Amino acid sequence: MVKAVVIITVSDTCSKDHSKDESGPALCQLVKEKFPDAYIHTIIVPDEKEIIERELKYFCDSKIDLILTTGGTGLSSRDVTPEATKAVIQREVPAIPIAMTLESLKKTPMAMLSRATAGIRDKTLIINFPGSKKAVVECIEVVKPVLSHAVSLLANDLAEVRVVHDQMQHTCTHSKVSVGKVALRHRESPYPMLDMAEAFNIVDAVMMQWTEGIEEVPIEDSMGRVAALPIHAKEPMPPFPASVKDGYACLSWDGVGLRKVRSAVTAGDTPAAILSSGECARVNTGAPIPSGADCVVQVEDTKLVKATEDNETELEIEVLVPPQPHQDVRPIGFDIPLGAVLLEKGDIIDAAKVGILAGAGYLTVPVRSCPKVAILSTGNELQEPSEEILRPSHIRDSNRIMLKMLLREQGYESTDYGIARDEPAELASAIARALPTCDILVCTGGVSMGERDLLKPVLANDFGATIHFGRVRMKPGKPSTFATCVYEGKTKFIFALPGNPVSAYVCSLLFVVRALRQCTRYTSEFARMRVRLGREVKLDPRPEYARAVLQFPETGELPIATLLGNQCSSRLLSACGASVLLELPGSNKDRVSLPADTVVSALVTGKIDLTRP
Numbered sequence: 063m064v065k066a067v068v069i070i071t072v073s074d075t076c077s078k079d080h081s082k083d084e085s086g087p088a089l090c091q092l093v094k095e096k097f098p099d100a101y102i103h104t105i106i107v108p109d110e111k112e113i114i115e116r117e118l119k120y121f122c123d124s125k126i127d128l129i130l131t132t133g134g135t136g137l138s139s140r141d142v143t144p145e146a147t148k149a150v151i152q153r154e155v156p157a158i159p160i161a162m163t164l165e166s167l168k169k170t171p172m173a174m175l176s177r178a179t180a181g182i183r184d185k186t187l188i189i190n191f192p193g194s195k196k197a198v199v200e201c202i203e204v205v206k207p208v209l210s211h212a213v214s215l216l217a218n219d220l221a222e223v224r225v226v227h228d229q230m231q232h233t234c235t236h237s238k239v240s241v242g243k244v245a246l247r248h249r250e251s252p253y254p255m256l257d258m259a260e261a262f263n264i265v266d267a268v269m270m271q272w273t274e275g276i277e278e279v280p281i282e283d284s285m286g287r288v289a290a291l292p293i294h295a296k297e298p299m300p301p302f303p304a305s306v307k308d309g310y311a312c313l314s315w316d317g318v319g320l321r322k323v324r325s326a327v328t329a330g331d332t333p334a335a336i337l338s339s340g341e342c343a344r345v346n347t348g349a350p351i352p353s354g355a356d357c358v359v360q361v362e363d364t365k366l367v368k369a370t371e372d373n374e375t376e377l378e379i380e381v382l383v384p385p386q387p388h389q390d391v392r393p394i395g396f397d398i399p400l401g402a403v404l405l406e407k408g409d410i411i412d413a414a415k416v417g418i419l420a421g422a423g424y425l426t427v428p429v430r431s432c433p434k435v436a437i438l439s440t441g442n443e444l445q446e447p448s449e450e451i452l453r454p455s456h457i458r459d460s461n462r463i464m465l466k467m468l469l470r471e472q473g474y475e476s477t478d479y480g481i482a483r484d485e486p487a488e489l490a491s492a493i494a495r496a497l498p499t500c501d502i503l504v505c506t507g508g509v510s511m512g513e514r515d516l517l518k519p520v521l522a523n524d525f526g527a528t529i530h531f532g533r534v535r536m537k538p539g540k541p542s543t544f545a546t547c548v549y550e551g552k553t554k555f556i557f558a559l560p561g562n563p564v565s566a567y568v569c570s571l572l573f574v575v576r577a578l579r580q581c582t583r584y585t586s587e588f589a590r591m592r593v594r595l596g597r598e599v600k601l602d603p604r605p606e607y608a609r610a611v612l613q614f615p616e617t618g619e620l621p622i623a624t625l626l627g628n629q630c631s632s633r634l635l636s637a638c639g640a641s642v643l644l645e646l647p648g649s650n651k652d653r654v655s656l657p658a659d660t661v662v663s664a665l666v667t668g669k670i671d672l673t674r675p
């Protein structure tokens with residue numbers, strides 16, 4: 063990690079008038095952007111070899127990670143920065159100035175006249191940059207990708223070095239796919255259009271290749287997970303006969319009448335006395351029943367007869383209602399007998415089950431392990447949502463975060479792999495970065511008919527992937543793609559979903575969540591319910607999954623479904639607050655719409671909010 067950087071402007075002019083320095087501040091700004099947490103120090107020195115040398119040595123001895131100089135690298139007699147640098151470094155890093163020169167030569171042949179050098183003194187990397195602001199900006203772009211790693215290597219920061227090496231290992235710089243001549247592209251998709259049922263069957267069958275594992279997780283992390291083994295009660299609950307009421311433990315066969323109050327037992331106390339006929343013990347709800355007693359008479363069914371003078375202790379009471387044997391006593395194991403099944407294999411763990419486990423003394427629980435999911439967006443038009451300025455013809459990436467949240471809503475975590483541009487090598491590189499860490503890769507964009515829709519060929523050609531399907535008769539989601547490949551000896555499952563946000567949303571629910579459920583639960587289907595259409599709905603030729611909310615009539619009739627506005631695949635507002643996906647049939651010549659009141663089936667994919675209209 064780069065912790066401290068010194069920027070030295072070398073210039074006779076700027077050393078006399080600091081306001082003339084443009085490249086130092088530019089360099090400073092660029093370094094700040096790259097290493098926002100680093101300490102940055104700037105100085106300006108004249109073109110004097112001894113002074114430059116002295117400053118370089120001073121900062122190297124101060125254990126600065128990186129020293130960047132600007133200026134004094136040209137051919138004039140006063141340009142001595144490379145000489146001063148060479149005098150202090152112990153080892154040269156010649157490829158750095160070569161890389162900078164190669165890049166600068168693309169802009170100007172004057173780059174040939176830079177004598178910049180780079181090298182190492184102890185654990186400090188020194189790099190000379192030319193003096194002009196423009197050149198500095200160009201050259202820092204060239205070296206930026208290696209600075210952090212170079213500093214980690216010098217500092218012997220093995221953890222950081224390993225991360226970068228791992229990334230490098232999985233970075234492809236080439237793809238077997240070329241963008242190709244657009245005029246020769248397919249004019250008809252080569253992928254057959256599958257019906258939903260076929261696509262689901264394929265997902266279910268292929269996901270069988272995921273081999274079930276078991277992991278032991280703390281109970282507080284087990285919500286929504288599926289028990290992998292049955293769990294039995296190690297103790298009965300309650301572990302002692304407990305009172306259900308605040309009242310008096312009595313002998314039922316004494317019937318109504320007077321009782322001497324022998325003792326008082328509150329919850330947590332251990333009763334000492336054994337009760338005999340004509341006696342009782344004051345007990346609270348949850349307190350153990352003393353030996354001898356077989357029932358509890360609630361305080362409401364008694365009358366005080368005698369108490370101590372200070373009223374601190376009851377001495378005698380009268381039972382007013384004849385008690386039944388065992389009334390208001392929870393016998394041992396009443397709630398949970400010893401050895402009872404607390405969790406069946408396959409049970410989904412919810413809040414109550416976590417309570418049961420805690421009550422039974424289980425701190426961890428064995429659950430089915432869950433595939434690791436990676437999410438990747440693709441598209442030249444995409445920008446990070448955090449970028450301040452939206453560039454012309456660009457949009458912010460909404461799919462990645464939306465899918466992460468959607469999966470979380472369904473109980474699954476995922477890792478973000480950023481945005482890859484629609485370039486074969488970039489796509490291959492991003493996929494190769496994600497695959498080693500995940501079991502399921504979810505990509506969006508680039509799967510339809512455009513010349514930049516390259517995901518299918520990259521998967522097939524660069525990863526030897528089998529495309530199980532590449533088109534499905536559904537709306538939204540027509541170009542939905544499901545593939546598998548073997549990467550580093552393990553099968554990876556890849557869902558390449560259409561880029562349109564609603565398509566990505568619906569297809570994640572229908573295919574990705576299905577796959578995850580298949581792996582982690584014993585059923586993959588969402589619950590289905592019958593609902594009544596509130597209004598007439600036009601049908602698409604493809605079966606459609608329309609996002610809708612439900613209203614529950616008070617009479618107990620079927621819920622009324624209302625579509626969430628325009629169902630266009632790009633309009634994510636149509637999924638906001640959706641409780642269900644209506645399963646609308648495709649249109650045909652006899653049926654182009656469904657009238658209001660038609661009963662249709664709906665998949666319960668969201669929360670059913672009773673308060674929504």
Ligand SMILES: Nc1nc2c(c(=O)[nH]1)N[C@H]1C(S)=C(S)[C@@H](COP(=O)(O)OP(=O)(O)OC[C@H]3O[C@@H](n4cnc5c(N)ncnc54)[C@H](O)[C@@H]3O)O[C@H]1N2
Binds near residue numbers: 440506
């Ligand atoms: N000639 C044809 N064109 C299209 C067809 C077709 O069958 N023939 N299918 C259409 C259908 S249906 C869909 S769905 C889309 C799918 O397109 P792609 O998967 O190739 O996705 P892109 O072209 O990359 O993007 C489509 C759309 O989505 C926007 N997008 C992409 N990624 C994101 C993101 N991360 N966040 C927000 N928005 C995103 C992108 O800008 C495009 O507007 O193809 C039709 N075309």
Ligand code: MOO
Binds near residue numbers: 538560
């Ligand atoms: O199938 Mo696309 O997903 O309609 O828009």
Ligand SMILES: [Mg+2]
Binds near residue numbers: 508
């Ligand atoms: Mg496209």
